[in-house]
Amino acid sequence: MTETVAERRARLMGPNVPTFYRSPVHIQRGDGVWLWDKDGKRYLDCYNNVAHVGHCHPRVVQAICAQAATLNTHTRYHHDLVLDYIERLTATLDHGISQAIMVCTGSEANDLALRMAQAVTGKTGIIATDNTYHGNTAAVSQLSTRRPPIGGRAPNVRLVPAPEALHPLGGSRAAQAQTFADNVARAIAELQAEGFGFSAIMLCPVFANEGLLAPEPGFLGPTVAVVRKAGGLILCDEVQPGFGRVGSHFWGHDALGFAPDVVTVGKPMANGHPVAACLARPDVMAAFRDAFGYFNTFGGNPVSAAACLATLDVIEEEGLQARAAQTSAYLMERLRALRHGRIADVRAAGLFFGVEFAGDGAGEFVADLVEDMVAAGFLLNRIGRNGATLKMRPPMPFGPEHADLLADALQQALDKR
Numbered sequence: 001m002t003e004t005v006a007e008r009r010a011r012l013m014g015p016n017v018p019t020f021y022r023s024p025v026h027i028q029r030g031d032g033v034w035l036w037d038k039d040g041k042r043y044l045d046c047y048n049n050v051a052h053v054g055h056c057h058p059r060v061v062q063a064i065c066a067q068a069a070t071l072n073t074h075t076r077y078h079h080d081l082v083l084d085y086i087e088r089l090t091a092t093l094d095h096g097i098s099q100a101i102m103v104c105t106g107s108e109a110n111d112l113a114l115r116m117a118q119a120v121t122g123k124t125g126i127i128a129t130d131n132t133y134h135g136n137t138a139a140v141s142q143l144s145t146r147r148p149p150i151g152g153r154a155p156n157v158r159l160v161p162a163p164e165a166l167h168p169l170g171g172s173r174a175a176q177a178q179t180f181a182d183n184v185a186r187a188i189a190e191l192q193a194e195g196f197g198f199s200a201i202m203l204c205p206v207f208a209n210e211g212l213l214a215p216e217p218g219f220l221g222p223t224v225a226v227v228r229k230a231g232g233l234i235l236c237d238e239v240q241p242g243f244g245r246v247g248s249h250f251w252g253h254d255a256l257g258f259a260p261d262v263v264t265v266g267k268p269m270a271n272g273h274p275v276a277a278c279l280a281r282p283d284v285m286a287a288f289r290d291a292f293g294y295f296n297t298f299g300g301n302p303v304s305a306a307a308c309l310a311t312l313d314v315i316e317e318e319g320l321q322a323r324a325a326q327t328s329a330y331l332m333e334r335l336r337a338l339r340h341g342r343i344a345d346v347r348a349a350g351l352f353f354g355v356e357f358a359g360d361g362a363g364e365f366v367a368d369l370v371e372d373m374v375a376a377g378f379l380l381n382r383i384g385r386n387g388a389t390l391k392m393r394p395p396m397p398f399g400p401e402h403a404d405l406l407a408d409a410l411q412q413a414l415d416k417r
Contacts, residue, residue: 020381021374030055033398035379046380046394046406052243052268053314054397060271063310064303072303075102075296081305088312089269089279092250095259096281102300103276106239106266107135112278112294113202113235113262114139119291120233120261120284123197127187129162131385133209134202134237143202156196158187162210163219164385165345166356177215181222188230200233200261205252208240211384212354212391214347217257224258233284236260239276240352243268244315244396247325247350255349270307271314275299320396324351330400334407340414353392354383355410362388365417372413378406 005026009017025043029036032054035043045055053060071079086100103109118124128134128143135144142149142157153159160183163169163176170179188198201223207213227234241252242265249255253263261284266276276299280288288294298304315321328350335346335355342365344358357366363386370382370390383391394402 020379022371023374025374025379032057033395033402041377043374043377043379044394044402044405046378046392046398046402048379048395049240049245049393050267050272051395052245053271053311053318053320054395055272057271057311057314059314060273060307060310063306064273067303067306070302072301074298075300079302079305081302081309082300085300085305085308085312086277088309089277093263093279094254097260097263097279099282099285100277100279101285101294101296102304103278103296104274104298104304105135106237106264106276107137107140108296108299109239109264109266109276109278110135110140110202110235110237111137112288113264114200115292116262116278116280116284116288117200117233117235119287121197121199121231123191123199123232124156125158125188125191125196125198126156127158127160127184127191127198127201129203129207129210130159131162131210132204132207155194156191158191160184160187162385163207163213163215164211165213165347166358177219178222181226184223185226185230188226188232192230198230198232200235201227202235202237204237204240205256205258206241206246206349206352208349208352209383211356211389212347212349212352214349214352214354215256217255220256220258233261234258235262235264237264239264239266239268240393241349243311244321244324245350245352245393247321247328250321252349269311270304271311273304273307275304275308315396318397323399324396327351327399327403328353331403331407334403335410338407338411338414340417351394351396351398355390355392356384357388357390362386366390369413369417372416373409376409376413378409 026038027035028038033045035045090098133144134140142154168176191198236253244250246252246255253260263279328348332348342357342359345356347354366382381391383389
């Protein structure tokens, strides 16, 4: 009897290996914003920010191949490309952030950020929201809320209620910013009373996993004031909103108008090549380097650095940040025009979109809608409390012509429900 791919995965990888969709898509080829499965069916990719500048972009592919044919070695030798990249990347940042540690995954970068906060403050208390994801190391999985840690969450961790669009903290959108800050202040007081002290808050500036709040500039002002007063750091997870995706700005924190102490980046920075980084001010970096003996065998190796540099080239030369802003405005018009009684809110942060549905069983409704869209040849997913928000986060070359295809297909799927 022929073994299915699902059965082979279970035999070789163990049970419960996460995949998207009830019937996982078997992808074999990608080009730009398109993917093809093993049977030749074409899908419009409305979800994968990993291929930030488009699947298999020839500029990035060429850079990887050329460098792999020249030199690739571990990071305990000198080479120039990683330094070239750090200089160029940090030139896009303000707030005194000018140094970086290159790693291989966003989880590693966020793990480092937690340790940087400990090194600076001498404290261990950490705060995140109660509906987020920041990675899967032992440390950052304490902040991620998809599955509770075995034995319960560590006592030095506090998860505060996440801001929401339909059910705002404090009972109204006007009250939400201050209520969020008040909850952070309360968590800080608890950590201090229990002897852990307060080291940092880690958050995504668009609250992507929480349901894409896409807050207005200044939303975090009250929270920043609370954190600064307590002597803690702000750790900004830019894995999803960074590298021009918000359109108006290169970084999500700049769009929101606050100054982080540490910025973490990952998936999009090398168009799918496994690389990430933890960016910080020199004083923060010095405290970390003094407190921890850290190196990363592959972080910032020559091939990874070449891929990162080529990705920046494409973002700049193809004007992808400006394209994201233009496409965002156009697709938002189309999404706001969707007709269905369950649609409760439509929001965006550049080339990142959420359509939230209301009513009993909203999460299951969206799960079914996602499956309908996959069957029609469109890859997207869901996020937020109970998974009731349809999530769209396409590669950056996604344009108005693709937005029309997506919106038309969504309306057709909704008409059947």
